[in-house]
Amino acid sequence: MAEGGPQTRRSTPATLHDVAREAGVSLATASRSLNGSVRKVNEEYRERVLAAAAKLGYTPNLSAQAVARGTSTTVALLVADIADPYFSSIAAGVVGAAGDDRLIVTMAETKRDAERELELVRAMRGQRPRVMILSGSRTIGDPNAVALEAELTAYEQTGGRAVFISESDLPFRTLPLANRSGARDLAVELHGLGYRRFAALTGPETLRTTHDRVAGFAEGLASVGIRVPDDRLVRTAFTRDGGYDGMRRFIEAGLGDTQVVFALNDVMAMGAMSAMRDAGLEPGRDLAVAGFDDIPTVRDVTPRLTSVRMPLERIGEQALRLALDDEADAASARAASADVSTEVVIRESTPRVEA
């Protein structure tokens, strides 16, 4: 095991004080030279300071800066599940956009647990982040909502900015996602392909995203005079394994004359397709499948999965923009939202139905 090379003495990082001494200037001048304050500083001094900083390998202590300035450069990001491609794509967008603004992002994982989410929000508040972005797992009728709102309100009153990705009832900025209209569009397109008998693999009914996608899908079908029978709405977990399990149960209970099943997100759809195969059914041929989100891998499964594209990285970026925008109004929210609109992508998993 390498142990950090030759046993050079352990020291403390160079401080601004060291730099100032090295450059033969005052602390104030050093500070001004290195961070570009309003005040001008003599070019010669400035160069001396920069040289000294380079020589000493000085890096400003961000914590100290945050304390002195009273504002941090941190963005706190809360997601349900980091390893889920949906969230990791959003995270990539947030991190990318944050980098452009020289902001640092800290991440935590709620594991889809409202209790835990609340604790994490509280803990993250300690970082005094400039922005907090909450993504995933808004639920309807969440008993923790009151506490969460209180926590976030307190946070905003002390200068922070909370932003939700996707709908929330809470009075904070929200980047609305086109869950409802995307699902509606999907329903209409599927109908256009000749499908008439639908089923859906849905998440917990309290999950906001579930609700919106199911409602949108139902709306779309209603617009063409179709209704999904209740017994073809399979409730399961909002994950790959949930999709697998839901489909397995659905097959066991009897598919009836179902032509296509709408899995509420792509990872569920992928699990569902595996369940079909394990039951001897060929997705796309024996039963069509559609997903939602259009995560990258759906191009590489067989049959390629029909889905509703959400520009996930874009969503992450826009969420941060929305948070940072000092005076975001309805118009800018609408603009941001337009920038993250959805698009139905028909692929082989939902072939045109022969008449």
Place this chain on the structure above:
Amino acid sequence: MAEGGPQTRRSTPATLHDVAREAGVSLATASRSLNGSVRKVNEEYRERVLAAAAKLGYTPNLSAQAVARGTSTTVALLVADIADPYFSSIAAGVVGAAGDDRLIVTMAETKRDAERELELVRAMRGQRPRVMILSGSRTIGDPNAVALEAELTAYEQTGGRAVFISESDLPFRTLPLANRSGARDLAVELHGLGYRRFAALTGPETLRTTHDRVAGFAEGLASVGIRVPDDRLVRTAFTRDGGYDGMRRFIEAGLGDTQVVFALNDVMAMGAMSAMRDAGLEPGRDLAVAGFDDIPTVRDVTPRLTSVRMPLERIGEQALRLALDDEADAASARAASADVSTEVVIRESTPRVEA
């Protein structure tokens, strides 16, 4: 657009000072009550402080604590690509383990650019993180390696701890991944299934991971007296699109009598399978395919992909443990490494070859 509810006046977060005043005790007592120092504090006082803190919604300012204590509770994590399932799984592991220790993790993305990585390391040093974990894109003969080593050495000399995931030449703690032996095992197993003529889709030759996996694969084949002809080593990018493109080129150039292609990681394998299909070839039947990493989605593609399982979340956890361990020695590194050993998982994409 919701604007933070009723226009309550914006204030600053409650400070320890406020709590102390509210509780009628000194700053010192408040601090001691809230963070459990060595010193005991009268139970009655302690309760008063806790009550005051709760009443005021106090959260300790982590930056201030870091400054005062001289040590932060931050873990800095550097990955090549957050949205890549390989890295997002590792990240999930790190974040999970960090949470157990009440550490905060900050993330940044190198985008596989050594220059950028160096800059990021420098920038992250400003956070004075307790630990820095670097994952992905170690390259051989990297001209930035010297600068990176200098930067990290300086970092460690000032009390930090740098850890690399996967091999590195640099003199820092490293969680070795079984890239070489995993690939070797895979080669042997494939041979056992009857395969004799191999090709590989590899990454940039300077990429350490590429090197190790290719070398291991070659070793495994050599052990059964087989050699991969140079013209069947297709060099491409280490991404899904790289896999697609490499396979497309390979097919165009003529597969020859190749029986199986080893894609150096799963996302490449998935891209490669799509390229095969687009060229009218059926993976597993016309040409077998194997990947590496065993990311979750390979269970859901068709045919299911043969791969080498790396416990990615585990790897993230172990990397953090290794960093935090005050006196990690060769033995503990070996233990950590053993905990993240690989396993070949044969699936349908590499059916037994009929004699």
Place this chain on the structure above:
DNA sequence: GTCGTGTGGGAAAGCGCTATCTCAGCCGTC
């Protein structure tokens, strides 16, 4: 020559904490 008026460096007062130090108050001891 005197007085504004800039200009820009340096001293120093914080920022919100922690940890050292000081010092009452209390117990036990001979």
Place this chain on the structure above:
DNA sequence: GACGGCTGAGATAGCGCTTTCCCACACGAC
């Protein structure tokens, strides 16, 4: 009953920075 030793609360000196505030100096105007 005076004193040492302990306990634990409070005052305070930092931590590494930023940002006032002060002031010396130079310049132009009258």
